[in-house]
Every structure is written in structure tokens, then in C-alpha cells.
Amino acid sequence: MTTCDDCRLPTEAKQAHDGDETRTLCKPCATLVDSDRSIYVSPLEHDDLELILAWRSNPKVYRHFRLQDGPLDWDEHVAWFESRGPDRHDFVIHYDGRRVGVVSIDGENEVGIYLGDFSAHSHGVATMALNWLCNRFNERTPLTAEIHEQNGASKQLFTRCGFQQESIDNEWLQYVYDP
Incomplete structure (x- = not known):
């Protein structure tokens, strides 16, 4: 292969x-x-961790994360990276020659995406990256996502990419992709 x-x-x-x-x-x-030749993905590597830490430590990014309520600690961030299971895949999103975000799928087929470089917003980058992930891991459907009820941009993104809201868990909406 x-x-x-x-x-x-x-x-x-x-x-x-x-x-x-x-x-x-x-x-x-x-x-x-x-x-779109200006967008591609690559696996998250150790050399990406410093940039990812900066993005994930920005309150404008982590305010929509369920399991994070403050900036990340470097040692915990590295430990997370090194302990990821074989069914988890994290990809750096590249746009116009620079790293702009992350799209991922975990071992339970939950997907996530964020753009840490805000200049990439409103260019279709997240839509293309999420569609790519759904196509690449189509054999693992149904795929799921949790979206905070106040995250209107993510609700629109996931709906545009074929996810449907299935349930609500307090402030968290459960979305499912099952084409």
C-alpha cells in the first residue's frame, strides 16, 4: 500500500x-x-506544537472548547501529543503557504476543527478542510461533533458539510455526519 x-x-x-x-x-x-491549490493538510508533528499551543491558549479559540477553560501548559500539551492513540489523527490546515488551523478525528470518530489564524476566516478554508476530513474518513461514519450552542459559525460550518444536529447536552449540541 x-x-x-x-x-x-x-x-x-x-x-x-x-x-x-x-x-x-x-x-x-x-x-x-x-x-483549491492554496489549501492542503499535513499530519500534526512535534514541530507544530508551539504554534498549536499559542492558538489553543487564545481565549477567542478555547472559549468554544468543552474541556478547556484557560491557556494550556506546555508540558501537558506535549504529553497529550505523545499519548495520542493510533486511531486519532490531527492535521494542520495550510492556506496560502502558512499554517492556519487544525482538523482532527479521534478514536471514537468525534471530529473537531478550528482556525487559529483569524485571517483565514471567511475564505472557505474550514469548509474545505472539514469536507476533506469527512471524505478521508468516510469509512468510519457516523462521525460526530460537539458544538457549543453559542458557536454560530461552527453550527453553520457543520451543517454546510452535511452534519445534522441530533441532540443537546446542556449547552452542547451533538451533530452527526452519516451520509
Whole structure:
């Protein structure tokens, strides 16, 4: 089995030509590249942790996280990264040559997304990244997401990407993607 050059997950190869370069891409990554060459994803790596810590320590980002109510601690952040299970996948979203956010799926098929670089908002980046994740992990459906009831942008994003609100747990809305 071949590995996709972007998401680095196993795939049946699809060749994509980018100028003089030929790359091996999975179908969802090839679709993402075909639709907008300025957006792609790559696996979260140790070198990304400092930037991710800065984003996740911003109250404008973490105010919508269920399990975080303040800035993160570096050692706990690294411990989380190193203890992730094999069914959890976190991807850095790249837009116009810079890292702008994260899209992820955990071992229980719960997905999440945030853009830490606010200049990437309102450009369709989150929609394309979430659609990519749903296509890449389609075999794991149903996918779920928890969204704070006051997070209107995320409610719109997940609905636009095919998720439907299924239930409510206090202030948290449960969304399901099951095409």
C-alpha cells in the first residue's frame, strides 16, 4: 500500500501533477488540491506544537472548547501529543503557504476543527478542510461533533458539510455526519 504525500495515510495511489512534480495523493487530498491549490493538510508533528499551543491558549479559540477553560501548559500539551492513540489523527490546515488551523478525528470518530489564524476566516478554508476530513474518513461514519450552542459559525460550518444536529447536552449540541 502506498502513502499519500499530503496526509501521509495509506491509500490506493492517485498521481497528481503539480508543475514538474508528480505526487502520490489519496482521492480526498487530490480533490482538495484540484478544488483549491492554496489549501492542503499535513499530519500534526512535534514541530507544530508551539504554534498549536499559542492558538489553543487564545481565549477567542478555547472559549468554544468543552474541556478547556484557560491557556494550556506546555508540558501537558506535549504529553497529550505523545499519548495520542493510533486511531486519532490531527492535521494542520495550510492556506496560502502558512499554517492556519487544525482538523482532527479521534478514536471514537468525534471530529473537531478550528482556525487559529483569524485571517483565514471567511475564505472557505474550514469548509474545505472539514469536507476533506469527512471524505478521508468516510469509512468510519457516523462521525460526530460537539458544538457549543453559542458557536454560530461552527453550527453553520457543520451543517454546510452535511452534519445534522441530533441532540443537546446542556449547552452542547451533538451533530452527526452519516451520509
